[in-house]
Amino acid sequence: MPESFAPQSIEELITIINWAKSGVHPLEVLGGGSKRTLGRPVQSEMTLSLSAFDGISEYQPEELVLTAGAATPLTDIESELLNNKQMLAFEPMKFGKLLSTNVSETIGGVLASNMSGPRRIKVGAARDHLLGFHAVSGRGEAFKSGGKVVKNVTGYDLSKLMVGSWGTLAVLHEVSLRVLPAPESIRTVLVFGLREQQAINVLGKAMASPHDVSGAAHVPENLIGSFSTSYISKIGGSVTALRLEGIKSSVEFRCRELLSTLSVLGEVEELHSHNSLQFWADIRDVIPYSQCNRAIWRVSVPPSSGARMVADLREHLAVDAYYDWAGGLVWLALEVGEEAGANVIHRSVIEHGGHSTLIRAPINIRSAVSVFKPQTPAMLKLTERLKESFDKVGILNPGRMYPGI
């Protein structure tokens, strides 16, 4: 019995899944494998590599749609889009530095995790950009859903179920994505020296302004030194940042407006294209925590609760935090200890409304604690039944999300 499969065609993929189904052989589904150390470890000794499903099969820039094999490297897609001045607007994360891996993300893996970057607040998440797919379910049946056009309500939107399902429902082999024009110009307005709660208030006000902010983050003083641009890392205090994108004249206008509104709060500054790009890539890819070996959590809460939740947590745990999504996305770091703070963090997130995911921790911790916020009994029941509806005997990435799922 081989320990890894790499089907070369859809027919082979179907055959392997049917074989695995009939003998109940669990499979760990891999695009590139960049996120293997993220989340609960899969209870499987065999891997199913999608490496053969690689390449962009259809891309007409003026249709704003791109179709590719699930194992197409993210960087291939992004560079092809860039050649046509377009982008995946949800800014998929690159986990390499945080998880210490050289393996390239694949588009399938990006979708399986639904992790979106700073622009999520403006354009939506990965889940908002998958238009359709072809897959083989854990039942061994080839099926498809959605289409290759932006506006489509034909049938249930199974694309939504696929995104964020960590490969536990079906094996995607072809995906069609919505793409958008890349902005002509980018600037970032920085405000220095704000404290956490004050910073979140400022981010919230900026989001409520008509300036069309596409990134809103706050980094406290102690993490600034880790940023990759020297311009940022040399700043001796906290940084609150707002990104503006679009055509040059509009970006310049909005930048001036924000600078003048915010200058009453303290020292302000603006970053131009190159430094802006690097700063937001660092925020997206969790660069502030890439050099340490602490446990890392990703928490999504109502934006105005971000700093409050962290303040609550600090009554029980020594956590570092920085904020994206105007306070709604909190990246936490703390010593691994016995349970990486899992119980306290989940409890606090449940209280504030939101969800929490353990992104990085040693395998013994990830096997023992709830990596994803535990679900309510009603939701867990639906989760189990959905899993069964796609993967009756539980062969696709079992245990990746929850015990048995």
Place this chain on the structure above:
Amino acid sequence: MEMPPPDQSIISQRLKIASDLAGIVGESNVMSDEVSLKTYETDGLTAYRQIPMLVVLPENTKEVSDVLSFCSKYGIKVVPRGSGTGLSGGALPLEDGITIGLGRLNQILEIDFENRCATVQPGVSNLAISQSMESEGFYYAPDPSSQIVCSIGGNVAENSGGVHSLKYGLTTNNLLGIEMVLMNGEVISIGGKHFDSEGYDLLGIATGSEGMLGIVTEVTVRILPKPPIAKALLIGFPDNDTAGRTVAGIIAAGIIPAGLELMDKTAIHASEKFCKAGYPLDVESILICELDGPEVEVQELALQVGNIATACGATYSRISESEEERQRFWLGRKSAFSAAGQVAPDYYVMDGTIPRGQLSKVLNRIAELSEEYNLTVTNVFHAGDGNLHPLILYDANVPGELEKTEEMGAKILKLCVEVGGVLTGEHGVGVEKRDLIGEMFNEADLKQQQRVKCVFDSQHLLNPGKVFPTLHRCAELGRMHVHSDNVPFPDVPRF
């Protein structure tokens, strides 16, 4: 339209059921007399009518839950209904089913400016959400044409779009959370005021599920600050091809307008006659291109769009000089359906989406079909996202004309799929496109969708007869084998 065979044993218990339901929602919230029931016999797709067995109007989540557990216990079918403006017959009643009207759940529960979201009950109209926060400079982006009347609950069920969905997305892209009652009466809360969810995206699957997975009793929507200004360009073209190339040119230039709408000659003339929007009459088609944002951006982009159009061969171009004029440009577009109603006794709205590049091919083929069937077609088109609305004009009083219209409509939708598009962009499958769904999906595709249905409603009591041409028993779906990729749906037995 063939619907699941009515269960006579349920119908014979009608009065007993009415009195039991009165015990849950109060006597005044149960309708059983013919006159009241008749007002619920159809929705926005008036070609299909059926008087419901009973209508219930619950006033809160608990009542919805109690009604559903009661119906679940006795095997009574349920059809949820918002404002009844749907265009695919999603709220078409059943002879042996209860229509649950959500109109009395009509409160705006909370507007949370700090978190830029609002929580409302499902019966609140789409426009009322925006109006409730207008003074603070916020709005809810999706704006279906029926927004004055259509309910947010219905918008969730249908994943409604609107003329601004190109830039701001559909309903599904603007939701944060819902409270939903399952068929067994269980109340679940999905999402909240934060982004995305842990676990499977139940919010995503519930949105656009056409009232078949649960009844939504609360909706939390994202709200946005209003853009500083909006201007519309009205551009005229000597032929549809030029208009199509202009649309491609705008997108290729990296511009995503707030709205990008195309109307063909018949639609222009009908609208102009109906509401005098000031459209040029000596052109074959017009584009309305709306740009919003800071003034400097709008002006620069308007100039660019104008130049692209001229380079493509546009013969008319005008930019709105005032808010009043911008509204007038839109008035003609938004009245396109009503205008069609003025020139013909009946009209049938189609809703396919096509890759933008196929526009001129599809319009030419529609013109041929129009001649072949001797039925006038007017076309309005959300050109930005490729969503085409051909309106077939007909007279239902002429024997055979409805059937002829439906046949031609089916050919148009098949054409949309053929060129790489889909059957419905925003109106939903409902009963209208139910029997065409096999054009897009094979049996395996549909079975997987039905398995998802079974997760939420294993007895098929919630809105049966919609979306799927064949209802398989849930147990049966577990052991079915798919032999062929192309099962011809017209031949398989229905129900």
